[in-house]
Amino acid sequence: MELVCPAGALPALKAAVDNGADAVYIGLRDETNARHFAGLNFTPERAAEGIEYAHERGCRVFLAINTYPRPEGWSRWTAAVDTAAQLGVDALIVADIGVLDYASSRHPDLPLHLSVQGSATSAEALEFYQQQFGIRRAVVPRVLSLAQVRVLCETAPVEIEVFGFGSLCVMVEGRCTLSSYVTGQSPNMNGVCSPASAVRWEQKPEALESRLNDVLIDRFKAGENAGYPTLCKGRFEVNGHTYHALEEPTSLNTLALLPELLAAGVKAIKLEGRQRSTAYVAQVTRVWREALDAVCADPGGFAPKPQWQQALVKVSEGTQTTLGAYHRPWQ
Amino acid sequence: MRISLGPVLYFWPRERLEAFYAASVASPAEIVYLGETVCSKRRSFRPDDWVQLGRELAKAGKQVVLSTLTLVESRAEMGVMKRLCRNGEFLVEANDLAAVKLLAEQGLPFVAGPAINVYNAYTLRVLRRQGLQRWVMPFELSRHDLETILADAERLGVRDGLELEVYSYGRIPLAYSARCFTARHHNLQKDQCELRCLQDPAGIPLRTQEGEEFLTINGIQTQSGRIYDLRPEWQDMRALGVDIMRISPQPEGTPELVQRLHDAIRQGKPLRADPARACNGYWYGGPGMVFHGAGDA
Numbered sequence: 050m051e052l053v054c055p056a057g058a059l060p061a062l063k064a065a066v067d068n069g070a071d072a073v074y075i076g077l078r079d080e081t082n083a084r085h086f087a088g089l090n091f092t093p094e095r096a097a098e099g100i101e102y103a104h105e106r107g108c109r110v111f112l113a114i115n116t117y118p119r120p121e122g123w124s125r126w127t128a129a130v131d132t133a134a135q136l137g138v139d140a141l142i143v144a145d146i147g148v149l150d151y152a153s154s155r156h157p158d159l160p161l162h163l164s165v166q167g168s169a170t171s172a173e174a175l176e177f178y179q180q181q182f183g184i185r186r187a188v189v190p191r192v193l194s195l196a197q198v199r200v201l202c203e204t205a206p207v208e209i210e211v212f213g214f215g216s217l218c219v220m221v222e223g224r225c226t227l228s229s230y231v232t233g234q235s236p237n238m239n240g241v242c243s244p245a246s247a248v249r250w251e252q253k254p255e256a257l258e259s260r261l262n263d264v265l266i267d268r269f270k271a272g273e274n275a276g277y278p279t280l281c282k283g284r285f286e287v288n289g290h291t292y293h294a295l296e297e298p299t300s301l302n303t304l305a306l307l308p309e310l311l312a313a314g315v316k317a318i319k320l321e322g323r324q325r326s327t328a329y330v331a332q333v334t335r336v337w338r339e340a341l342d343a344v345c346a347d348p349g350g351f352a353p354k355p356q357w358q359q360a361l362v363k364v365s366e367g368t369q370t371t372l373g374a375y376h377r378p379w380q
Numbered sequence: 381m382r383i384s385l386g387p388v389l390y391f392w393p394r395e396r397l398e399a400f401y402a403a404s405v406a407s408p409a410e411i412v413y414l415g416e417t418v419c420s421k422r423r424s425f426r427p428d429d430w431v432q433l434g435r436e437l438a439k440a441g442k443q444v445v446l447s448t449l450t451l452v453e454s455r456a457e458m459g460v461m462k463r464l465c466r467n468g469e470f471l472v473e474a475n476d477l478a479a480v481k482l483l484a485e486q487g488l489p490f491v492a493g494p495a496i497n498v499y500n501a502y503t504l505r506v507l508r509r510q511g512l513q514r515w516v517m518p519f520e521l522s523r524h525d526l527e528t529i530l531a532d533a534e535r536l537g538v539r540d541g542l543e544l545e546v547y548s549y550g551r552i553p554l555a556y557s558a559r560c561f562t563a564r565h566h567n568l569q570k571d572q573c574e575l576r577c578l579q580d581p582a583g584i585p586l587r588t589q590e591g592e593e594f595l596t597i598n599g600i601q602t603q604s605g606r607i608y609d610l611r612p613e614w615q616d617m618r619a620l621g622v623d624i625m626r627i628s629p630q631p632e633g634t635p636e637l638v639q640r641l642h643d644a645i646r647q648g649k650p651l652r653a654d655p656a657r658a659c660n661g662y663w664y665g666g667p668g669m670v671f672h673g674a675g676d677a
Binding site: 117118119120121123144145146147148150151167168169170171173174176177178180181191192193194197200219220221223224225226227229230231232233235237238262264265266267268281284285286287288290291294295296374377378379380 | 450451452453454455458461476477478480481482484495497498499500501502503505506507518519520521525528529531532552554555556557558559560561564565569570571584585586587588589590591592594595597602604661662665666667668669
């Protein structure tokens with residue numbers, strides 16, 4: 050089972066490589082990838098440096114071109130594919146059917162992975178992508194239960210990569226337009242969710258308010274931990290009750306499920322967080338490297354070490370973690 | 381311009397569905413989409429019941445299309461999808477690439493529903509090779525996107541014979557999840573949900589802490605709070621080459637609404653939306669929740 054780690058900049062890439070990543074995934078500095086944040090990501094020159102650094106140390110680099118181009122953007126996406134081929138990345142992570150078609154016909158030797166933004170949750174959907182574009186791997190949405198992951202691994206024509214840790218999308222990736230409903234910008238089109246440019250904080254006498262394009266997302270009393278107003282993680286009123294109606298600010302953490310994921314035949318574990326710091330990347334990579342080595346050496350005797358969990362909780366959103374959809378009661 | 385009735389997005393009891401479709405026979409909607417697209421636990425109608433209803437509606441002169449589930453997680457759900465894709469009679473609306481694959485391997489034409497991510501003509505070209513006959517544009521695309529995609533499709537030689545449908549009235553299905561938010565609201569687990577969404581024939585309103593009707597909870601689906609209303613755009617849509625306007629069934633007033641739209645089209649008259657409840661921001665290329673009234677668009 051491989052460990053696939055995030056990097057939003059060269060120092061983070063080096064930290065992932067140095068701490069034991071089998072592969073690092075990165076994006077270019079534009080909206081062709083799903084973490085299109087100011088100051089983040091790689092110019093082609095920095096990417097080349099990072100790829101050289103990783104390859105010298107036996108680590109692979111994947112490049113995410115995993116947003117959906119509209120007509121005006123098309124040439125930027127195809128240029129990104131060509132750049133990736135020239136850079137010699139080890140795989141492209143792609144969501145859009147048109148871009149997959151372009152990449153597979155122009156660069157037939159460049160391995161393709163289906164991005165989580167492709168929303169494929171069944172063997173039949175994966176067969177479509179495999180037959181049309183020869184994809185070798187798919188990252189599956191964070192909606193399947195453990196039993197469903199097991200079935201998918203048995204039946205899918207390609208390798209399965211799952212999310213192991215990081216910020217949790219409660220919605221199916223690639224099938225959520227909540228962000229564009231409020232702000233005009235979405236993960237699919239722009240590589241952003243609840244973008245910072247639409248966020249406004251306001252200190253009122255009774256509470257601190259967070260707004261997204263003027264829509265009130267949450268109110269925090271003194272002493273409450275005020276999280277980023279990702280709109281599905283706000284507190285709303287439903288039938289007279291005000292609560293986290295969609296999702297609490299938590300992180301996904303599947304460390305405890307590693308033996309089951311290994312037994313299911315999951316090929317790779319992905320850690321979320323290209324937007325996070327170098328220190329985060331170093332920390333989570335180190336913990337997960339140790340955990341993966343431990344579970345592969347002795348699946349039956351594996352137990353997550355308390356110090357691993359503590360280290361992960363410290364860097365988690367909302368400082369709590371969940372097994373997410375893998376664990377049926379969460380659903 | 382033809383009018384279609386989209387699949388019912390809410391969980392209605394059998395009697396309500398029967399009454400709704402009985403009333404639709406007399407309505408000027410020429411196309412009717414049938415099937416459960418949100419949650420496989422909603423079984424007022426089984427796949428065979430939908431097919432049977434489809435036969436009755438077809439006899440009454442409707443074009444019947446069977447719609448597939450959008451988020452397919454279990455093998456049982458895949459079994460239902462296969463049953464629909466191999467129905468042998470009716471056109472199918474694919475709401476997932478698995479359905480596209482199942483239909484293409486039989487050499488059948490299909491409709492790509494709005495949950496299939498088609499953002500450019502290059503994607504359309506791939507789907508056209510698979511048998512795409514009708515395309516329902518994803519919600520977050522704008523009029524401008526549509527126009528440019530169609531121009532590109534023309535250039536790529538895949539425009540001819542492609543029917544175009546636009547979701548023109550109803551709350552917008554904005555997101556799907558493994559989690560059921562209706563069950564969560566009732567403090568129930570999804571596996572023991574007691575089918576509580578039967579209680580809410582138009583979903584449950586979710587408001588901001590300032591009382592703004594923001595979203596709508598509909599089981600695993602999250603919808604807009606406002607109603608996407610593109611009826612006033614019908615003339616512009618026709619000029620763009622849109623063939624079909626989709627009306628999403630509501631618990632009340634849908635036949636009347638279809639009739640008014642039909643009359644307006646036939647008489648060449650403008651229609652207005654209700655600024656207090658409507659939104660159309662996506663069509664104008666901005667935040668979907670915004671409403672652009674006549675004159676300020």
